[in-house]
Amino acid sequence: MKLNGLEKIEKLPEDKENVEEVIISKIRELIVSKHLEPGDRLPAERDLAERFGVSRNQLRQAIQKLEFYGLVKKYPQSGTRISNIGVTALNGMMSDILQLQNPDFKSLVETRIILEKNAVRLAATRRTESQIHQIKKAHEAYSEKAIQGLDAIEEDLMFHIKLAEASNNSVINSLMLIITPEIIAHFVKNKICDKEENFLLIKEHQAIVDAIEEKNADKAVASLNDHFKELYKYCNKQ
Template structure:
């Protein structure tokens, strides 16, 4: 990009030709970021209900569809659960988030999603290994609670499942005892599932793999991870995490198909 010159010989402003108008999805991400920051700064407890979409739209000077997209994005983060007819509730408070830089890299190179998903696999594999080595005989209360919530969310709502799924995987990695591994994992996980579930964020269209009639399959790919942790079986845990990764990659490949 080059700048021109003004009538007085001074350098003109740089040409912003490649810069595009801000899209609704970008506005929704800004709203989501502010809500997330509020949850952190106010240390909101679990099950606190957020203001209605109408009130949030008025507060942010945004449309209700934009706020709705923001709340669905927060569901992907495992921070908010949208309960139909009731509202949006806090389900998890984030600690350290480095998601912005990871998401930016993915935005710049959409073809790299497979590499990012592979990194997610590596991080979760390390997490599950260390979880078993660190606490082979117990210390899994947080993971059990997260897994039970995951089972309870099946068939309730797309938001409930996605939020519970994020919380479960983060709980598994957090069991490793390394908060930096957990933070990096959550950021990479979020970037991958944001790509995977982008049609749902944008249009609230439920993807085929989250339909109620396939609920049993959703639990079937997570239960082996929980069982392996309970049994302290490192080899089984790694196999279960890899199988989950393979299923996720199938979802990524067909993310635009609602059926």
């Protein structure tokens, strides 16, 4: 295998997303320089991590992102291979992925709103009893912390992810998993919520839960719109 183009990354960024970006850039360089070509098997995880000077976990995360976008594929008996779609297409798609690493916040929010409106509409008609139970549990976990004025980012994230899961649409669910964590973390980090606002958010969550439990799609979307009012306002200030 043509591996003489592999060079160690001299200084890794501190941010996890930036590390992934650097690793993807390095793999892209190997493809553009023809040290790796469509259909080639990637070097062993340990070897590639050592040559790049990154941890195996960091490398794994970057490769998982490439796999999600279909640029590499894992095969049970022959490891991970570069997708056989041509160098020009691979180069262009990797460039697009790298540009997606740091999308503007407003675009993320707009995309999330489009996705989640469709998610709750589908959830109201498709959810199972088990899924409504999971949504309620996530809502309760969020409420317990929010009432006390505690940081509930993870609980809020889990609530919205459970809504997406209940849509029973795997693509919507996957896209929500990609964009929602960054939005919620950014929103909470840059906006101080007092207890009064926490109680309002709990009430809004409950309205969404009730609508999905009642299998009322229109009510679910309307409740979500109410919940997004503050997000709209905050986004428009950016």
